[in-house]
Amino acid sequence: MKFGVILFPGSNCDDDMMHVLGNVMGRETIKLWHKDKDALKDFTTEDCVIVPGGFSYGDYVRAGAVARFSPIMESVIDFANRGGYVFGICNGFQIVCEAGLLPGALLRNRDQKFIAKNCYLRTETSNSHITRKLEVGEVINLPIAHAEGRYYADEETIAALIANDQVLFRYSDALGEMGEEANINGSTQHIAGICNEGRNVFGMMPHPERASEAILGNEDGRALFASLIESVEGVTA
C-alpha cells in the first residue's frame, strides 16, 4: 500500500509523517498539495490518505473549519466513500470531522489551554485496521499537543459510536483506569480516537507519528501504522 500526506498551509506534522511511513515503515509515501484536486487519481482503496497535524489556516474560525474547504478535500471525501483509508491526526482529526467524514466535533480543551504532554490511552477495540495489533484494555502512551482537542458529540451519536464499536482509544491513567483527572482535555466519555461506521476512516488527537522510533524513547505509535499495513498487505510490518 502507499500513503499520501496532505500539506495544507499551516500543517506542521507532515514531515514527521513522511519520515515514519517512508523511512520507519518503509512504504511509498507521497506529499499531496491541498490545492491539487487530482492528487488522488492514482490512489486505490488499498492506499491511505493521511491528514496530518498542525495549524491549518492558523486555526482561524475553528481548527479545521477552513482546511475542510481546500480543493483536495472533495477528492478525499470521494476516496473515503469509495472505501479508501483516511487517517486524520490532531488537526487532521479536526479537519476530517469538519468535513463530515467522522461524527462529532473537537472543542476547546476544558481548561481553555493548549496542552503539550504525553498521555495514556486505553485501547477500546482491536476490531479496527489501526488497532488490530493492540489488545482491548492495553494502555499506550502518546504525546498530545492541542488547544481544541475536546471530543464532543451528542448522546445519540455517542451511543451509536459505542454500539458499533467505533471508539478506538480513551484517555486513561497508566493502568487504564478512567478517573476524572485522566480525562486530559475533558472529552465526552474520555474519547481520544474513533473510526467511521465503514471502519475505513480514523481520527485521533494524540500523535502516533511522534512516538514511532526507539531513538525517541517511545515506539507505542508504531503499532497503529503496523496494524494498518498488516491489515491491508497481509504481511508482518
Ligand SMILES: NC(=O)CC[C@H](N)C(=O)O
Ligand atoms: N498539533 C496539532 O495538530 C495542533 C492541533 C490544533 N491546531 C489545536 O491546537 O487544537
